[in-house]
Amino acid sequence: MAACLANVQRGFSALHHSCLTYFHRPLISSFVINSRGCACHTDRASISQSIFEEKRSSKQWEDSLFSRPRSPRDNFRTCTIDMPEDRSNKLHRGELRAKVLKRRAEKSLYPPAEISLHIIGSGAFGAPRALYMLAGNSSYLFNCGEGAQRLLCEHKMKLGKLEHILVTHLSWENYGGLPGLLLSLHEMGLPSLTLHGPPDVEKLIERAQSFVKINAMEVLKKEYSDVPYEDETLIISYVPIWGGKKEKDGFDDSDLETTNYCNLEGRKRRRLNTHNNAEMRGSGQEDALKIKERDMSVAYICRLKPRAGSLLLEKCLDYKVPTGPLLGCLKRGEDVTLENGTVVHSQDVMSPQDPGSLFFVVDCPTEAFLKSLMKSGHFQSHMETSGLDPSVIFHFTPPEVMGNLKYQDWMSQFPKSTIHISLNRDSTCLGNREVYRNQFKLNSLDPVVFPLLKEFPSVNKNEAEILSPLNGSATSVSSKVLAISATDGVVQARTLTQFRLRPKMGLDFSSSIVISSEEALSEIPSNESDVNVRDRVHESVQAKRDSDTVITSESQDFPRILFLGTGSSVPQKTRNTSAILFTIKKKHHMMLDCGEGTLGQLVRFFGLSKTWKILTHLNATYISHLHADHHIGLISILQAREEAFMLQEKPFQPMKLFAPQPVIQWLDFYNMHFESIDHLYQAHDNALLLNDNETMLKNVLESLGLRRMQTCRVSHCPDAFGVSLTDLKGWTTVYSGDTRPCNNLVFLGMDCDLLIHEATMEDDMVEAAHIKAHSTVSQALDIAERMQSKHIILTHFSQRYCKIPILSQSAALRAGIAFDFMQGNCIPMDLPSVWDT
Ligand SMILES: [Zn+2]
Ligand SMILES: [Zn+2]
Missing domain, CATH: 3.60.15.10 (Ribonuclease Z/Hydroxyacylglutathione hydrolase-like)
Structure with missing residues (x-):
């Protein structure tokens, strides 16, 4: 077995520059690797000590993440204003x-x-x-x-x-x-x-x-x-x-068409929620309400x-108009007289006006x-x-x-x-x-x-x-x-x-998008060496799966993860912004972050009718922090979810939302000024789940099929959180959100089964990663080692890597790499390793 796997790895490296390089890392990515074997003997006491030291030595900006009391208004400002920016970025933007x-x-x-x-x-x-x-x-x-x-x-x-x-x-x-x-x-x-x-x-x-x-x-x-x-x-x-x-x-x-609506005070045509309606009715402002409730498209x-016609040079030649200023006059619509006395009318040498x-x-x-x-x-x-x-x-x-x-x-x-x-x-x-x-x-x-x-x-x-x-x-x-x-x-x-x-x-219609499977299949590399490698990969994966315990019972089939967005900041062709569908048990889904277009990703993966079903079983969403690439898809998920309940004629259940306070405030604002959405969710501040506070939300967690859910502040921006989720069987999954290497997270996730950690930058961009408060691949692996997590999957890759991030061979062997639409059950036997420990 080991020999077979080693062959595959040699095959991968030999093909490093061939077109199948493309397949190499995705394959590895699909397998979760045991990282516990790595030499690291971190204990809790030393981590507590290092958290303390980290806090003490960090810059003022970092201090604010942990200690400074902030007003809600302050939250909004600090999230953007205090985020440091790479100087080269500014220069590039200036150009x-x-x-x-x-x-x-x-x-x-x-x-x-x-x-x-x-x-x-x-x-x-x-x-x-x-x-x-x-x-x-x-x-x-x-x-x-x-x-x-x-x-x-x-x-x-x-x-x-x-x-x-x-x-x-x-x-x-x-x-x-x-x-x-x-x-x-x-x-x-x-x-x-x-x-x-x-x-x-x-x-x-x-x-x-x-x-x-x-x-x-x-x-x-x-x-x-x-x-x-x-x-x-x-x-x-x-x-x-x-x-x-x-x-x-x-x-x-x-009477509307005759009303001078431009002067109406009530031009804010917000959709007032019921609370506000009641308030206004109570205050006798019913007329104003009628105006305010009106909506405008x-x-x-x-x-x-109109565009003037263009000069027809052939016709000008026929009239023997010499090159020079006369052509300009004709183009401007003026008639001209040539040296031989011929009058040329502009309209005779111009195409008709559009x-x-x-x-x-x-x-x-x-x-x-x-x-x-x-x-x-x-x-x-x-x-x-x-x-x-x-x-x-x-x-x-x-x-x-x-x-x-x-x-x-x-x-x-x-x-x-x-x-x-x-x-x-x-x-x-x-x-x-x-x-x-x-x-x-x-x-x-x-x-x-x-x-x-x-x-x-x-x-x-x-x-x-x-x-x-x-x-x-x-x-x-x-x-x-x-x-x-x-x-x-x-x-x-x-x-x-x-x-x-x-x-x-x-x-x-010549450019209209039509997708054909034939076209897609024709692009899969088919030369002999590529096919050989692919066959060897299939064989070794199958052998590994056969050798592992066959898991058939439903109880062991969960939790499952489906990556819906694995890129950072801006959505790109093959990597959308952050979202993970985490299935705790049958018909119990939870979304971990929800970047722009997450609903579309669901439809692509499940098709329309199954998406409706998934939405009604999407009981909770967790948002790690306020950056747009982590929550902007939330409103459409909430709205589609309500529709899903209606279409399936099921009694509506609001979705549990775990989010930092600024995200909850943003939704409140949207609800007040644009569309009524506050009935679609029940919000819980991520901070409530800090420091073993989980008893506060015990009932909520139980209804989700979770034994425990804990958060910690991570080193990224104010109100950025990492989370640890433990299901009823005791399986613990930790998700970092966006962060620099963070001791709080190590402490939170100690001995977890699976760590999903961001790895925005490649290893030679340590400085850029630090400035932007992200992690490199090696830093993420280091966290996994210190945490002694059994498995690690990396995600949130910078969009500079169009398909796969640049990884060293050893890193590729130690971690799984997430791809959009990569799914798996978290249990190691079902995700066989190519890394024979
Ligand atoms: Zn991000
Ligand atoms: Zn971020």
Whole structure:
């Protein structure tokens, strides 16, 4: 056995530079290695002593983590302001900023020659809602749901050109991706950005700055108004659509169109929670309440500015116009007289002017908004044949409202030539191609640890005919367009479907994301040596599994872990931000951290129907600290979870939430100002679980299937925690969250069964790791040794490593490396080791 495993390891190292290197570490990663054999004899007394010394010698910033009493307000500030920053980062950002400023200064005053709209997030369940418009050197983004940034990056949309983000309606599905995107844009050196949307749209960003540090970027606000926005490319008119609780309150909005709503005091259209409602009713402010409860969605009517035709050089030659200034005159529309007396008219040598097309972006969030939409005069002038036909209307409207006869009737009043594209739950495209490809590769190594992803976006028959690449000619585009609009009426959004506005106009499916297993399989290396190594790996893994005790009983099958996000800070193609689904026992799940897009990751892994079931059994979530890459996916999980209970007709149970106080405050704020979510969770401060305080939450823990849950403060930012979870059988799993090497954690996790530790940096970046308060691979392994944990898995890898972090051979043999969608039972026999101890 040992010889066989040694062969595999030799095979790995021999292949270090071959394409199978890619497989090497993933395979090792799938096996949890016994680290107890390492020479280390730490005892509790010496750890207590070293904790004391560590505290005494640490810098002021670190001191604040442990001792300084803080007000809640203080928490928010210190989390971002006190986090140290690498100087090289600042310099790099400065350079990028200079480039962006230069590009903006050089921008032409004339409308760009090429303008196209790209669907980024289709609105499918688990996918963001986002529409990107590229116009020369500027770009615009309509809505930015969770995961939009990941798709924008994977599909190489030019984020450096982004100048405007336009939000339709204040709901998480429209802007859940905004905090993360702004953070990335800030790092890219973007000097400013304009945010358009309903009143209060900027509030979210202001508050999110407690965990999204964007102090070097100016976020300008352009609230909807009667005055359109205008730049060199287009004119955007804002159309308010009103909803609210009029039926309940007997509030008739027939007078709405004449109301001067701009002057109403109650323009904060927050969704008040019941407590506030009661308070206001009690104080006799019922009229104000009616106004405040009203909700607003903003539709955008976008009109491209006309663009002059271009000079047709062949025609100029025919007229014998000499090269030189006369060509410039003709281009400017002036007629010229040649030396021989011939008069050349500009219109004879220029292509016709592009008058500028029109498109709409509409979001009618619920049926309560229908009346206002129907009555809006802004759309009526573009209905039937007015000469100002919209070429395309993007509907962010949900399926249940689009199916309403009133909405259908409203749509039917637009000219037949108008294309309707919907970005909503009826879509099936999640949009990430690379995730599927990667999992196919990993699956070829071990289908147990890396199962194939369930959700395979299906293509409907109509689309299938059209999705073959187009030739790019205008006629083929428009004939495809007609084929669709005549049969279906509405095109369902698919990531990277384009609508070209200029120079040729029409729908283009040539880049639309369709994932085929054949394509993914064809990318798996198949030369002889690769296949040999793979076969040897399979054999040795199987042999190891056969030699271990076969575990079949259910009681021994838990706990299980499924990594849903294993990258740090910014989501990338194959590694999303932090999330681990920890299954304590059957139908008892708990999420450890919940980065942006975690819901989408669940859908990819389990498929739609199983995701609904998992959500109803997701009894708890633990958040380690306030950084966005650890909790920004929480709101969509909470909202989807409520939906899951409703769909399955089960009585709703709020989710237990263990989180640092600032995260709980952030959710409270969101609840107060945007959407009612406080009924979806029961919050417990992580600090309650410090220092053997677990008896305080004994009942709560028991209901989760846990014997004990303890936290400790770790060395990362204020209110950052590590956690230890012990199930009823006594199996203990420790999760570090983000931290520098931390003695508190060693003490907390002493003798644990499994340590999941962050390893953001490679070993030669010790200094950078220290500055950013993270750990290197060797530091994480050292913690495991001192803790005497039986097994260790590393996660939270810097996104600088596109697929796998750089590890020494010995490190690779001592630790498992987490990958997105890597699953396993925590029991060592089920995760055989290639390290024969
Ligand atoms: Zn992190
Ligand atoms: Zn962090």
